[in-house]
Amino acid sequence: MITSFDELISHVKECGKKTVSVAVAEDGAVLEAVHAAREQGIADAILVGDEEKIRAIAKGLNIDPDEYRIINEPDHTQAARTAVKLTHDGVADMYMKGLLDTKGFLKSVLDKEVGLRTGKPLSHVAVFEVEGIRQLLFLTDVAFMTYPTLEDKVHIIENTVAVCHACGIENPKVAPLAAVEVVNPKMPVTVEAAELTRMNEEGKITGCVVDGPLSLDIAIDPEAAAHKGATGRKIAGDADVLLFPDIHAGNLVYKCLVHTAKVENGCILTGTKVPVILTSRSDSFQTKVNSIALAAVVAEAMKDQN
Amino acid sequence: MITSFDELISHVKECGKKTVSVAVAEDGAVLEAVHAAREQGIADAILVGDEEKIRAIAKGLNIDPDEYRIINEPDHTQAARTAVKLTHDGVADMYMKGLLDTKGFLKSVLDKEVGLRTGKPLSHVAVFEVEGIRQLLFLTDVAFMTYPTLEDKVHIIENTVAVCHACGIENPKVAPLAAVEVVNPKMPVTVEAAELTRMNEEGKITGCVVDGPLSLDIAIDPEAAAHKGATGRKIAGDADVLLFPDIHAGNLVYKCLVHTAKVENGCILTGTKVPVILTSRSDSFQTKVNSIALAAVVAEAMKDQN
Numbered sequence: 001m002i003t004s005f006d007e008l009i010s011h012v013k014e015c016g017k018k019t020v021s022v023a024v025a026e027d028g029a030v031l032e033a034v035h036a037a038r039e040q041g042i043a044d045a046i047l048v049g050d051e052e053k054i055r056a057i058a059k060g061l062n063i064d065p066d067e068y069r070i071i072n073e074p075d076h077t078q079a080a081r082t083a084v085k086l087t088h089d090g091v092a093d094m095y096m097k098g099l100l101d102t103k104g105f106l107k108s109v110l111d112k113e114v115g116l117r118t119g120k121p122l123s124h125v126a127v128f129e130v131e132g133i134r135q136l137l138f139l140t141d142v143a144f145m146t147y148p149t150l151e152d153k154v155h156i157i158e159n160t161v162a163v164c165h166a167c168g169i170e171n172p173k174v175a176p177l178a179a180v181e182v183v184n185p186k187m188p189v190t191v192e193a194a195e196l197t198r199m200n201e202e203g204k205i206t207g208c209v210v211d212g213p214l215s216l217d218i219a220i221d222p223e224a225a226a227h228k229g230a231t232g233r234k235i236a237g238d239a240d241v242l243l244f245p246d247i248h249a250g251n252l253v254y255k256c257l258v259h260t261a262k263v264e265n266g267c268i269l270t271g272t273k274v275p276v277i278l279t280s281r282s283d284s285f286q287t288k289v290n291s292i293a294l295a296a297v298v299a300e301a302m303k304d305q306n
Numbered sequence: 307m308i309t310s311f312d313e314l315i316s317h318v319k320e321c322g323k324k325t326v327s328v329a330v331a332e333d334g335a336v337l338e339a340v341h342a343a344r345e346q347g348i349a350d351a352i353l354v355g356d357e358e359k360i361r362a363i364a365k366g367l368n369i370d371p372d373e374y375r376i377i378n379e380p381d382h383t384q385a386a387r388t389a390v391k392l393t394h395d396g397v398a399d400m401y402m403k404g405l406l407d408t409k410g411f412l413k414s415v416l417d418k419e420v421g422l423r424t425g426k427p428l429s430h431v432a433v434f435e436v437e438g439i440r441q442l443l444f445l446t447d448v449a450f451m452t453y454p455t456l457e458d459k460v461h462i463i464e465n466t467v468a469v470c471h472a473c474g475i476e477n478p479k480v481a482p483l484a485a486v487e488v489v490n491p492k493m494p495v496t497v498e499a500a501e502l503t504r505m506n507e508e509g510k511i512t513g514c515v516v517d518g519p520l521s522l523d524i525a526i527d528p529e530a531a532a533h534k535g536a537t538g539r540k541i542a543g544d545a546d547v548l549l550f551p552d553i554h555a556g557n558l559v560y561k562c563l564v565h566t567a568k569v570e571n572g573c574i575l576t577g578t579k580v581p582v583i584l585t586s587r588s589d590s591f592q593t594k595v596n597s598i599a600l601a602a603v604v605a606e607a608m609k610d611q612n
Contacts, residue, residue, distance in 0.1 A: 131566075132566065143485075146493060179554045187452060187553075216558050216561035216565065220565060221565045224565065224588060227587075228587075228588060244558070246555075247485040248484055248493075248552075249552075249555035251486075251521065251522070252558070252559050253555075253558050253559055253562050255523045256522060256566075259523055260526075260562075281534070
């Protein structure tokens with residue numbers, strides 16, 4: 001079971017070498033992260049984009065562009081299509097966003113011919129190592145699905161549990177979060193949380209233990225759980241997956257962790273044929289590297305399944 | 307301008323002595339906090355409840371019960387009514403919950419005869435001192451109002467801005483938060499945030515600067531704000547008030563701060579005739595003391611206004 005990004009990166013090195021395909025790779029921050037991932041033995045990269053720009057940016061960063069396979073395609077839409085096809089065809093194992101807008105990038109992910117659709121909804125998972133918390137936390141969805149329905153939440157759980165399994169967490173504990181830990185008919189999110197718990201008990205959601213509604217303190221703090229007399233619950237400070245009511249709650253907690261706590265984090269898009277790395281401008285260098293490592297671990301697990 | 311709880315407590319000591327009236331005071335954790343507040347010169351207390359039990363608990367905590375005025379009223383409802391009347395009549399300056407359930411306590415707060423109604427909706431404010439953040443953060447509403455409407459949010463801002471003013475923050479910056487910092491018609495909370503901003507610009511919300519929608523990083527992290535090119539905004543990492551979309555988002559961020567960051571915090575209920583202290587079992591000793599100090603500062607400001 002992986003409990004830190006150091007362990008995650010060590011695990012990646014034991015797996016067969018993975019390759020990330022980068023769409024519109026002429027992006028300094030992305031190239032830096034991709035290069036660090038290569039130097040650390042996490043993954044190789046194929047760079048698709050404007051070759052001239054890629055070479056110039058690489059040289060500016062003291063990166064030797066000749067270490068990489070570069071496919072020259074200056075048009076953004078075409079570059080994304082070419083890059084995603086490499087993963088669709090199994091030439092690369094993960095797909096990463098470079099210097100194109102999220103909309104254009106997602107269009108390539110969802111392309112019916114060369115894209116990475118599985119028929120399931122896509123969701124985002126942000127994995128956190130937080131000082132003082134023993135287990136990794138899998139936050140979802142903090143960036144992609146805005147107002148998930150009950151059905152969407154089932155898919156989000158399935159997508160995220162697969163990532164937990166890839167990290168060696170065999171039976172992850174999933175906490176559908178709310179402001180309170182009891183069902184209140186005036187708060188629909190608590191009713192849905194209880195319904196997800198029931199579906200898990202009835203075997204309709206498998207490979208994990210669901211227990212909600214839960215407040216965040218009972219989900220992540222064993223002492224708080226004990227203090228509140230929550231020891232009879234299936235989750236008492238040991239939640240792996242934090243399922244948020246909506247994107248506002250999720251994103252605000254995500255940014256609260258990044259900007260006020262001591263953390264390491266990385267994130268990927270799931271529900272796709274291969275893991276998709278969709279880091280944002282504001283993510284740190286290390287977050288980008290961690291995201292590539294996380295994607296590699298998930299890619300390895302997917303390979304085992306196929 | 308107060309920027310820490312140490313400063314807040316120093317300020318309280320410069321004000322005239324305040325008194326807190328405690329409803330159903332036979333509660334060890336509450337008595338400990340009340341006693342610490344007294345010893346630190348923050349406030350005196352009048353203890354209303356079962357005198358025999360109060361004396362026994364006090365002695366068990368090495369507190370001399372004779373230091374306090376005790377009003378013997380073993381019945382919880384009557385004790386709350388008596389205690390709230392003391393603040394209603396100006397004998398005490400703040401009202402605090404002891405060993406009775408929140409519902410019964412709020413019933414006394416809202417009592418038409420002896421309660422603390424002002425005609426305005428009540429809201430909760432949690433004040434945080436967070437390591438690495440220069441200003442105090444006023445989080446609202448993380449515990450009381452569940453799904454505030456636009457009109458409710460105007461009242462929440464007014465209630466909270468009054469608390470900021472009491473803390474010497476003359477023109478607090480109010481950030482209506484969301485997952486994103488731009489208006490998206492598919493996310494109603496962003497539309498409402500923009501509307502609150504407009505109302506502030508038109509002088510319908512005064513005594514503060516409102517700028518929303520804002521993501522949490524732009525609200526509290528000047529570096530992140532600069533990185534995202536948010537320097538043209540009215541708020542760029544220097545928000546005082548964090549206004550949450552709903553209680554789930556608010557409560558989850560609140561608990562995230564308490565359980566993963568280095569913080570000091572205290573909270574009160576506002577929109578009442580006098581500040582109301584409604585701490586919960588799970589609040590730490592220090593949080594309870596801080597809450598009494600916060601209430602005292604607000605009580606002083608209210609006295610100045612009357």
